[in-house]
Amino acid sequence: MRNSIYSKPINPVAVVTGANKGIGLEVVRQLALHGVTVVLTARDQGRGTRAVDSLKLPNVLFHQLDVRDPGGPPALADFLTARFGSLDILVNNAGHGGVTTDVEGLKALNIDPRQWLSGGAADLVRGVIKQDYEGAVACIDINYFGCKRVTEALLPLLQLSSWGATIVNVSSLRSELRRIPGERIRKELGEMEGLSEERIEEVLRRFLEDMKRGDLDGGGWCLMLPAYSISKAALNAYTRVLAARHPAMRINCVHPGYVDTDINWHTGILTVSEGARGPVALAMLPAGGPSGCYYDQTTLASFF
Numbered sequence: 001m002r003n004s005i006y007s008k009p010i011n012p013v014a015v016v017t018g019a020n021k022g023i024g025l026e027v028v029r030q031l032a033l034h035g036v037t038v039v040l041t042a043r044d045q046g047r048g049t050r051a052v053d054s055l056k057l058p059n060v061l062f063h064q065l066d067v068r069d070p071g072g073p074p075a076l077a078d079f080l081t082a083r084f085g086s087l088d089i090l091v092n093n094a095g096h097g098g099v100t101t102d103v104e105g106l107k108a109l110n111i112d113p114r115q116w117l118s119g120g121a122a123d124l125v126r127g128v129i130k131q132d133y134e135g136a137v138a139c140i141d142i143n144y145f146g147c148k149r150v151t152e153a154l155l156p157l158l159q160l161s162s163w164g165a166t167i168v169n170v171s172s173l174r175s176e177l178r179r180i181p182g183e184r185i186r187k188e189l190g191e192m193e194g195l196s197e198e199r200i201e202e203v204l205r206r207f208l209e210d211m212k213r214g215d216l217d218g219g220g221w222c223l224m225l226p227a228y229s230i231s232k233a234a235l236n237a238y239t240r241v242l243a244a245r246h247p248a249m250r251i252n253c254v255h256p257g258y259v260d261t262d263i264n265w266h267t268g269i270l271t272v273s274e275g276a277r278g279p280v281a282l283a284m285l286p287a288g289g290p291s292g293c294y295y296d297q298t299t300l301a302s303f304f
C-alpha cells in the first residue's frame with residue numbers, strides 16, 4: 001500500500017471527520033503532506049480552527065461538522081460542491097466512547113495493555129467505567145449513524161471523483177465479531193447474504209432495548225465497552241454493505257491501533273503518527289485496490 005501513496009497523478013480532495021485532535025488531526029496532517037487538499041472538520045468551530053492553525057499547512061481548510069446534526073453533512077456537501085465540485089477521499093474518523101470514567105481509578109488499576117485489548121479486563125473496569133443508556137445512544141449515534149449520515153450526503157460527490165474515490169471508516173478491534181458472545185448477533189452482522197442497513201439497525205435497536213432492560217448479558221452482547229463495541233461492529237458491517245454497492249470505489253474499515261488519545265484516557269501505547277498510518281494508507285489506495293476489507297493498522301485482518 002505504501003508505494004501507492006506516491007502513484008496518484010492529480011491533487012485529490014479529502015474530508016476527515018472529528019479531526020480537531022487525536023488520530024483525525026494526524027490523518028489530516030499526513031494526507032496534506034502527501035499533497036492532498038484536506039477539509040478538516042470538527043463539531044466545534046473554535047477547536048477546529050485552532051487545529052487548522054496548529055498545522056500551518058496551506059492545503060488544509062476548515063468546515064464545521066457535527067456528525068449528530070442531520071443538517072451538518074448536507075451543508076458540508078454544499079460547501080464542497082461550490083468549492084471543488086467533487087470529492088476524492090472521505091475518512092469517517094469521528095468517534096465517541098459513550099461511557100463515563102473515573103480516570104484516576106482506571107489509571108490506579110494499571111491494566112496490562114494485553115488484558116485491555118483482549119477484552120479480559122471487563123470485570124476489572126466495572127467499577128471505574130460506567131455505561132448508561134444515554135451514553136449508549138450517543139455512542140451509536142456518532143459511531144454508526146454519524147458515519148452513515150456523512151457518507152450518504154457525500155456519496156454523490158465521491159461518485160464524481162476523477163481520481164478514484166476512497167472511503168475509510170475508522171473502526172476498532174472491539175468490532176471483531178469473535179468478541180461478541182451471542183452467536184445470533186455474530187451471524188446477523190457477519191453473513192454477507194442479506195446484509196443491509198435495515199438488518200444492522202435492527203441489531204442496534206435490540207442492543208438498546210436490552211441495555212434499557214439491564215440485560216446485556218442475556219442478550220449476548222459484549223460486556224467490555226458494550227455500546228462502543230456494537231457500534232463499531234455495525235460500522236464494519238456497513239462498510240461491507242457500501243463496498244458491495246459501490247464497486248468502483250475502495251471502501252474499507254480499519255482499527256488504527258491502541259493509540260494514546262483522549263478516547264482511551266491516554267492509556268494507549270502507540271503515537272498518533274503510528275495510529276494514522278493505516279487510515280492514510282487506505283485513503284490513498286489506488287484504483288483496483290482492495291475494498292470491503294477490515295485492516296488492523298496496515299495489515300489485512302478478519303471481521304470475525
Ligand SMILES: NC(=O)c1ccc[n+]([C@@H]2O[C@H](COP(=O)([O-])OP(=O)(O)OC[C@H]3O[C@@H](n4cnc5c(N)ncnc54)[C@H](OP(=O)(O)O)[C@@H]3O)[C@@H](O)[C@H]2O)c1
Pocket residue numbers: 017018019020021022023024042043044047065066067068092093094095096142146170171172173255256257258259260261262263264268
Ligand atoms: N485511540 C485508540 O486507541 C483507538 C482505538 C480504536 C479505534 N479508535 C477510533 O479512532 C477514532 C479517533 O479517535 P481518537 O483515538 O483520535 O480519539 P479522540 O482524540 O477522542 O478523537 C475523537 C474525535 O471525534 C470527535 N467527535 C466526537 N463526537 C463528534 C461529533 N458528534 N461530531 C464530530 N466529531 C465528533 C471529537 O471531537 P471533540 O474534540 O469535539 O470531542 C474528536 O475530534 C475514533 O473513531 C475511535 O473510535 C481509536
